[in-house]
Amino acid sequence: MTADDGGLVSAAATPEERAFEAGLRPRTLSEFVGQRKVREQLSIMLEGAQGRGRPPDHVLLSGPPGLGKTSLAMIIAEELGVPLRMTSGPAIERAGDLVAILTALTPGEVLFLDEIHRIARPAEELLYAAMEDFRVDVVLGKGPGATAIPLDLAPFTLVGATTRSGLLTGPLRDRFGFTAHMDFYGADELALVLARSARLLGVRLTDDGAAEVAGRSRGTPRIANRLLRRVRDYAEVRADGVVSREVAQAALRIYDVDGLGLDRLDRAVLDALVRRFGGGPVGLGTLAVSVGEEAETVEDVSEPFLLRAGLLVRTARGRVATPAAFTHLGLEPLADGLGRSQASMALSGDDSPQA
Numbered sequence: 001m002t003a004d005d006g007g008l009v010s011a012a013a014t015p016e017e018r019a020f021e022a023g024l025r026p027r028t029l030s031e032f033v034g035q036r037k038v039r040e041q042l043s044i045m046l047e048g049a050q051g052r053g054r055p056p057d058h059v060l061l062s063g064p065p066g067l068g069k070t071s072l073a074m075i076i077a078e079e080l081g082v083p084l085r086m087t088s089g090p091a092i093e094r095a096g097d098l099v100a101i102l103t104a105l106t107p108g109e110v111l112f113l114d115e116i117h118r119i120a121r122p123a124e125e126l127l128y129a130a131m132e133d134f135r136v137d138v139v140l141g142k143g144p145g146a147t148a149i150p151l152d153l154a155p156f157t158l159v160g161a162t163t164r165s166g167l168l169t170g171p172l173r174d175r176f177g178f179t180a181h182m183d184f185y186g187a188d189e190l191a192l193v194l195a196r197s198a199r200l201l202g203v204r205l206t207d208d209g210a211a212e213v214a215g216r217s218r219g220t221p222r223i224a225n226r227l228l229r230r231v232r233d234y235a236e237v238r239a240d241g242v243v244s245r246e247v248a249q250a251a252l253r254i255y256d257v258d259g260l261g262l263d264r265l266d267r268a269v270l271d272a273l274v275r276r277f278g279g280g281p282v283g284l285g286t287l288a289v290s291v292g293e294e295a296e297t298v299e300d301v302s303e304p305f306l307l308r309a310g311l312l313v314r315t316a317r318g319r320v321a322t323p324a325a326f327t328h329l330g331l332e333p334l335a336d337g338l339g340r341s342q343a344s345m346a347l348s349g350d351d352s353p354q355a
């Protein structure tokens with residue numbers, strides 16, 4: 001199991017999900033829900049550029065999977081009324097691949113470079129002059145006899161997307177005139193995403209049904225849309241077709257997605273930490289063994305969301321459950337807000353894990 005295994009609450013898209021997602025993508029800035037700041041800044045920038053009749057600055061979209069980077073890139077081209085050319089870092093293995101793409105661009109076109117942090121180094125260096133001066137140097141031949149022929153490019157806008165902006169080199173990052181940091185969505189924003197998707201899919205979704213699904217979607221529109229599909233199936237097969245709060249709850253119970261959006265493994269990790277190790281601290285390896293998983297799986301798949309949800313913290317001595325973790329499992333949080341072994345140590349000097 002990896003972070004990309006396509007579990008129900010994984011933020012990565014599964015291959016068969018892509019076609020379905022295409023139909024739900026917002027097409028314009030006004031259809032794009034949430035990210036209010038980014039939307040406002042982008043809309044001013046796009047309008048300004050259009051007024052000047054010039055392509056806007058290069059845009060870097062950074063943020064976790066499933067928050068709408070690809071959607072925004074498509075919207076930028078749509079709002080500018082120009083064609084969009086899409087490629088990705090891993091697809092550009094040699095500088096020549098990039099030259100071919102860049103020289104084929106027509107004036108004003110938007111080039112979307114997904115996973116830009118994975119672009120090969122020689123191609124990245126070529127990108128510097130392309131972004132700055134709309135120029136590429138094509139090198140002919142090898143060794144001392146090699147000659148560089150400068151080629152002018154049509155002015156274009158590069159839209160780069162990355163889930164790992166920390167991996168971008170300084171020179172590349174500096175050449176973007178505008179960087180949009182995408183944040184996780186609030187439950188009310190996800191409810192709006194769900195209402196829109198339900199309309200497009202012809203699903204009858206009540207307001208409290210939308211709120212219920214939104215609350216389990218980990219702040220991520222992709223997950224919200226995925227859960228909606230599962231809930232819709234359940235509503236059609238086991239209920240009257242309407243996705244109400246009760247129907248959503250019943251459906252997601254079957255799919256092991258709990259009220260906070262934790263799946264089976266997340267809950268197993270939390271449960272072991274709280275019940276078996278008294279809230280911690282416990283080492284990652286021990287915790288992983290006790291749920292029958294690899295340490296990497298627990299660390300990469302479960303922990304990021306448990307951390308983000310404020311259910312678990314990492315300390316120098318190991319993983320510790322927060323009071324919210326106890327509450328979430330239906331237990332009394334410890335009075336001092338520490339893991340139980342620390343608390344019991346303080347009370348009785350006994351540090352043995354509780355069964």
Ligand SMILES: Nc1ncnc2c1ncn2[C@@H]1O[C@H](COP(=O)(O)OP(=O)(O)OP(=O)(O)O)[C@@H](O)[C@H]1O
Pocket residue numbers: 011012013020021022024025026031032033034035064065066067068069070071072163193221222225
């Ligand atoms: N702001 C939004 N409003 C409405 N729907 C959205 C929004 N953001 C994302 N979505 C929906 O979530 C799905 C995933 O979004 P998108 O593919 O743009 O994410 P991404 O950031 O590019 O993800 P990845 O990092 O995996 O490439 C889209 O199909 C779209 O329907």
Ligand SMILES: [Mg+2]
Pocket residue numbers: 069070071114161
């Ligand atoms: Mg994408």
